[in-house]
Amino acid sequence: xxxxxxxxSALSDPTRRAILARLSDGPAxxxxxxxxxxxxxxxxxxxxxxxxxxxxIAQTREGQWRRCVLKPETMAEAADWLDQYRKFWxxxxxxxxxxxxxxxxxxxxxxx
Amino acid sequence: xxxxxxxxSALSDPTRRAILARLSDGPAxxxxxxxxxxxxxxxxxxxxxxxxxxxxIAQTREGQWRRCVLKPETMAEAADWLDQYRKFWxxxxxxxxxxxxxxxxxxxxxxx
DNA sequence: GCGTTATATAATCGATTTGTTATATTCAGG
DNA sequence: CCTGAATATAACAAATCGATTATATAACGC
Numbered sequence: 001x002x003x004x005x006x007x008x009s010a011l012s013d014p015t016r017r018a019i020l021a022r023l024s025d026g027p028a029x030x031x032x033x034x035x036x037x038x039x040x041x042x043x044x045x046x047x048x049x050x051x052x053x054x055x056x057i058a059q060t061r062e063g064q065w066r067r068c069v070l071k072p073e074t075m076a077e078a079a080d081w082l083d084q085y086r087k088f089w090x091x092x093x094x095x096x097x098x099x100x101x102x103x104x105x106x107x108x109x110x111x112x
Numbered sequence: 113x114x115x116x117x118x119x120x121s122a123l124s125d126p127t128r129r130a131i132l133a134r135l136s137d138g139p140a141x142x143x144x145x146x147x148x149x150x151x152x153x154x155x156x157x158x159x160x161x162x163x164x165x166x167x168x169i170a171q172t173r174e175g176q177w178r179r180c181v182l183k184p185e186t187m188a189e190a191a192d193w194l195d196q197y198r199k200f201w202x203x204x205x206x207x208x209x210x211x212x213x214x215x216x217x218x219x220x221x222x223x224x
Numbered sequence: 225g226c227g228t229t230a231t232a233t234a235a236t237c238g239a240t241t242t243g244t245t246a247t248a249t250t251c252a253g254g
Numbered sequence: 255c256c257t258g259a260a261t262a263t264a265a266c267a268a269a270t271c272g273a274t275t276a277t278a279t280a281a282c283g284c
Contacts, residue, residue: 008124012117013242017193024197031260043243045262064251065260072200079198081129082191085136088184125272143230155273157232176281177230
């Protein structure tokens with residue numbers, strides 16, 4: 001699977017998004033991540049594996065447990081893709097487009 | 113399926129992302145959307161259905177064909193979710209931030 | 225109405241996903 | 255070493271996905 005598909009696919013599960021949300025408060029072990037969820041430990045382990053395969057988190061062995069941390073640069077890849085479309089919904093950003101258009105066409109008249 | 117999951121899931125397929133990319137150039141019929149792809153018409157029809165169910169596109173009957181258009185506000189929902197995490201990766205400035213910084217400090221200087 | 229075009233739906237198939245329980249691995253501490 | 259905690263893996267079942275072919279629906283032009 002291509003990288004972007006893996007990222008979006010990993011994000012398409014509410015449990016995994018909740019795990020990411022938890023990790024935005026700081027690193028945590030898999031056991032701690034599992035706590036809020038009514039599913040088994042192996043199920044969480046697989047969710048973690050999906051997130052790791054997509055590059056959204058990293059795990060480092062730390063003695064007995066494994067510390068999970070966010071890899072935000074991977075989320076940025078998804079955000080960058082979506083940003084291609086930002087101009088279609090975010091009128092306020094047309095300020096930027098206007099600015100860029102201006103500097104690209106320094107003296108000529110209408111920008112429209 | 114919850115809305116955000118449906119959106120990310122719809123975005124997790126390269127064919128569907130290509131369809132959205134094509135629609136960013138303007139509305140198109142299903143047949144026209146299908147043209148670049150080596151898969152059957154029903155397969156495209158289902159991809160369109162997935163995108164429509166997620167709210168990423170809309171279709172309006174237009175005589176014999178159906179006009180597909182982007183619904184960018186739905187993409188904004190995914191972008192908004194990701195933006196919660198932007199602070200984790202975006203230490204430096206985005207283009208917009210750079211622009212806003214520039215106009216806030218009109219003194220000029222290095223463009224780099 | 226008829227044939228053509230555009231599109232959706234149904235039936236089906238194989239691959240993937242998500243959960244389960246059971247078991248293995250790996251480390252810490254006595 | 256042995257026990258227990260933390261985590262991964264295996265084996266399996268049910269659900270979903272993405273593709274196919276065949277068929278249905280709806281509108282157009284004659």
